[in-house]
Structure formats: structure tokens, C-alpha cells
Amino acid sequence: MMKQIEQGERIEEIGFGGLKLVQYEGSFKFGIDAVLLADFACSLAPRARRIADLGTGNGIIPLIISHKNKSCKITGIDVQDRSIEAAKRSVALNRLEERLDFIRADISKLEGEHADLDNAFDAVVTNPPYVEAGSGIVNAESPKYIARQETTADLECFIRTAVRMLKDRGHFFIVYRPSRMADLFYYCRKYGLEPKTMQLVTPHRGEKPNILLLHCIRGAGKELQVRKELPVRESNGLYTSEINRVYER
DSSP states (O other), rough: EEEEEEEEEEEESSTTTTTTEEETSSSSSOOOOOOHHHHHHHHHHHHHEEEEETTTTTSSSHHHHHOOOOTTEEEEEEEEEHHHHHHHHHHHHTTTTEEEEEEEEEEGGGHOOOOOGGOEEEEEEEOOOOTTOOOOOHHHHTTHHHHHHSSOHHHHHHHHHHHHHHEEEEEEEEEOGGGGHHHHHHHHHHTTTEEEEEEEEEETTTSOEEEEEEEEEEEEOOOEOOOOOOOEOOTOOOOOOOHHHHHOO
């Protein structure tokens, strides 16, 4: 259900526990990546009590996690003022002020500006921009461009920041693109995040994967488990039973 509340703004029920999301016209709309990441994180770190979301956008991932893990507190961080404004409005709308908070900050500058976040989190999740800087269509003023393409913070910066924020043996979760898997594994190992669980997601059964879910643990030993591929849709276009489970249908 969508309800227009003022010009350029809408409220959408996200399908999890009656929670509602405020979105602005022209902003990056959440997709299945966010839903899969939230479910992946909650399935592998169900007892995480303090969680951070880097590049949170409008706060969709914290909202879903708050439903699936009702004991956690979540901090979302994003560089875009408009996104943080929308996220804070969603928090107020859902009366989640005691569990969710949002910070407007550049991921690449967190170390100097928010030292209080160091070693503070049981888990860090992120759905970072996946297009390398200088690639694709450039419209640097567009919120969608900022959400999709590396600007001030690249993949290495997101991972380096996550490590600094995590407690020892803390959990790191990322949704990314299989085409950049080599970069992802390289930077995780470089900064002490050991890959522990990976799952590839395909648009339809038997097709080439287009989404990568990765779970790492800070300071863990070497052993990677690869989950069975997760297909999103059947040949008839309907969601698979696996995806319906993720959406709690």
C-alpha cells in the first residue's frame, strides 16, 4: 500500500510486521538486494545486539532487521542528507526511536569524526555502491547515482570502516555483484575479515548469478561454506518458495 502524504513524498508498507517506509521522489528505491541481505544477516547472526548499516540509504535494511531481530539496536550511516531525513521520518512513523538511529556522515571520514563507533558493533551490514568510480552513466548530483556508484567511499573504504567498527569476532555482511568477487575477497582478507559463508543468487533457476551474499567474521580462522544457489523466480515468473520464505509469506 502506498499513500501520498505530501508532494514528492510517499509512504510504503514494506511487508514486514506492518512497518512503513518514507521515500522521496527521485531517490533510490529499495529492491530485493536489501531484503536478501537483511535475512542473510539475521539467519547467521541472530543474537547480534548492536548492528551498523553502512550506506543505509532510506533505512530499509535497519527496518527489516528490526522486525527479524527484535532484540537489537541499529545505527544507519549515509552521506546523503535527504536519505537520512527519510530514514528518521520512518523511525518516528514506526515508533522505533529506542532501537534505530541514523547518522549523516561520509563513510570515508568516519574515523576522524565518530571515534565513538570504534569496536562498538556485533555486526555490520552493507549494500554499498557496486559500480566502480568513473564507470557507467555519470550524473553526480543524482541520489540514484550516489547510491549505485562509488563516489567518496569505494569498496575498500567500506570494508576498512566496517572492520574498525566491529568487535573482535564480529560479523560482517555484504550484498554485492559476482563480477567483483575477486575485489571483495581481496579486501576482506587484507583487513582481517575472514569469509565464512557465501551464497549466490540467480534471477531464475539455472541462470547465471547476479547477486552475491557474503558473511565474514573479524579475526576468524579459514573455512568458507558455500550455500546452495538461491533462485528468485520460477520459469513462470512467480517468486520461488525460497524467496517467499525470505519475505515471510
